[in-house]
Amino acid sequence: MYHDISRENNTPEDFREVYCASTPEVAQRFNERIRNLEGKQIVLVSHPWTISDSLNVDRSWERLIMTPNVANEMGHMEKAFSAEVENNVFFFLPDEFRAPFPLSGYDHIHVVVGSKPFKKGFGFAVGQATTFKRLLSIQERLELRSHFLRLGSRPSFATFYVGGEKKPDAAFEWRHSRPMMRRQAVWNHSLGAFTAIVASFGPKVDAATVVQCFVPEGLFTVYLTMAYRLQTHGILKWNTDERLVMGLEGRELAVFLTVLPFVEYDYRLAYIVAANMALCLKADQTWTDISSALATCGVETVRKGFAEESELSADECNEIQKHLFKAYVSQLCSCVKQNDTIELLDISSKRTINGFLRWSEYAISFDNLPEGKPAFGVYHSLVRDTTEVNFRDWTMIPGRIVAIWVNEFRDRVGQPGLEIESMLRTDGSPRQNYDSIKGEAWEAPDW
Structure with a gap:
């Protein structure tokens, strides 16, 4: 239940909005602002978190990082929002988070955000989970600013710092001239x-x-x-x-x-x-951990000599790889080396991924592959910067596992001549993300 402050007049005595074109400028304006302030302070930092390293707060401040599962941390968070902790507070706002109680008990409140954060979501340009720089929607922007509209007490100073907005008209741009639709987990990454x-x-x-x-x-x-x-x-x-x-x-x-x-x-x-696997790997405390803990308590244990780790058999490795492949088959990528030229292709989207090329020689044993035959691997997600798309990770999958799955899929759908390129697909043509910055999508020749 949210705290009702609709009838309270807790408007800050001095409220300022600071719009900056870059992260360094945000840090500079913030550091100038807090230099001579006295009294209890709290800083709420949203996107990007990297800006926190440039903000001039000393080690006496209490730093709080909330995890996506905040249920077990509500008690501590409520104390922080109510100024019931001894020190000033530096609070990292998690994604899609709205505090169920207002800020109160602080003399100075600072909210620091970036308007173009790197966030993970469904990338329409490639049809895969991708972390890329995108614009916050109007709803997200108003949500971040709403901390100043839900105050439990009246602070002396309140400042809203925004990075990535050019002046003039920065305030109007922040509130109105941005994507109307917010990415919601239910139709996006979840x-x-x-x-x-x-x-x-x-x-x-x-x-x-x-x-x-x-x-x-x-x-x-x-x-x-x-x-x-x-x-x-x-x-x-x-x-x-x-x-x-x-x-x-x-x-x-x-x-x-x-x-x-x-x-x-x-x-x-x-x-x-x-997955129903014959192999079951259990995570238990090792004998060393147990005996060390007992020794700390003054309890001696009998020394035992045995191997604490066992090497997986070929069949066990094959089973793990098989289930990993089944879970990530939609992120299957082929890698072909011909005449010293390497090409990585995301099979579902039929898009070439260039960001892994400089590492592929070290991660893939091309000498063990027949000439012209592809190596296969799966990845968890992609990341896009201003120049290229990279894999966040890469795990090789033996070609025999892919071949077995292809035959099983043909039998399942009743199409014996179906090729893997037709089995894996992304519906709709690649297009630019509606909330991306200009120039984010691939150029037309690469569609």
Whole structure:
């Protein structure tokens, strides 16, 4: 429940908005502002967090970083927002977060934000989870500024610092001239998990109709892409109609649904954990950890000589790679080396990824591959800077595992001649992200 302060007059005695073109300028203006201030202070830092290193606060300040699961931290956060901690507070705002209580008890309040943060989401230019620089929506901007509208007491000074906005008209640009639509988890980075959860309700619920209600008009291809991928993975059953039918059952389904909240609703990670594997690796405290803890308490233990780690067999390695591939098949990438030229292709989007080329010689054993034959690997997500797209990670998958899956997929869909390029796809043509900065998308020749 949010604190109702609608009838309270807690407008700051001195409120200022500071718009700066760059992060260094924000830091300079902030440091000048707090230099001679006395009294209790709190700083709320949003995007980008990297600006915090340039802000001139000493070690006496209490730094608080909230995790995505803030339920267990609410008590400490409430004390910080109510100035019930001894020191000044430096608070890092997590994504999509709104405090359920107002700021009170502070003489000086500072909110520092950037208007063009690097954030992860569904990249329309490649059809994959991508971290890229994008513009905050109007709703997100108003939400950040709303801290000054929800005050439990009246501060002497309040300052709102914004980086990445050019003057003049910076204040108008911040509040009005930005993307109207906010990226919401339900249709963005968590759409796969949401779709699977709705499908798990069974035949009494028209899962396709329900999920489509949450996808904004004009972005229907995002839904089509995700529904097809879930069917390709095997999380949903392969159908010839438009129904979404859960493909997991029993223990796999129970574990999948249970794990989702703990992996930030990444259906791929939940799928790996839920997979029915003959191999079960248990994470236990080692004998060394236990004996050391007992020794600290003055309890001696009998020395034992045994190996604390066991090497996986070839079959066990193969099983882990197989389940990793099944979970990340939509992020399968092929790598071909011909005449000393290396090409990396994201098979689902049919897009060339250039950011990994300089490392591929070290990560891929091309000498063990037949001439002209591709190496395969999967990745978790991409990151785009101003010049190129990079893999955040890369894990090789043996070609035999890919070949076995291709044959199984052909049997499942009843198309024996289907090639892998047609099995993996992204619906809709690549296009620029509506909330990206100018020049973010690939140039036309690369579409």
